[in-house]
Amino acid sequence: MNTKAIYATCLFAALNICTLSARAESNVQAQTYTYGSHLDIQKVLSLTEDPQPACGVVNAHMTYLDSMGHKQALDYRKFSDNCSNEN
Template sequence: MTFKTLARIGLVAIFGLGTLGAYADSIAPIQDYHYGQHLDVKKVVAIHDHNATACGVVVAEMDYLDSKGQPHSVQYENYATGACHDGG
């Protein structure tokens, strides 16, 4: 590999990591969802829950982008059934 190739790879890696940090800084704090609350959801980015390891009401979290592309995170109660029938 030539020096130019290595320099290009290094620059791509550095700038790529910089954009990840900027995205992490732009995420809003987690808000609690209340029944009937309007959410402007354009795209769901991720859902975090404990359905596989719990039985009953658990707190789940949804990360999403609104219609303007701004990231948001909301937590809500969800009923998990993943571990309800472990005994047979």
């Protein structure tokens, strides 16, 4: 009976350690893009932009994995997706 309790305690401790490391990775500090910045993007996880009803420049945010598999975030400026039909 004691060995089951010890195994259960070890399992919960291991799960808590994994949860803490996952939380640390999810709180990634976003970098701001500047011209000439070196970007190491292996896989894009999400792209978002500030809502704007008209065509114009908006703030955008990209979350991605680098070549080492670490989660990164990037803030940048871009033309709104609403500009696709305008010249």
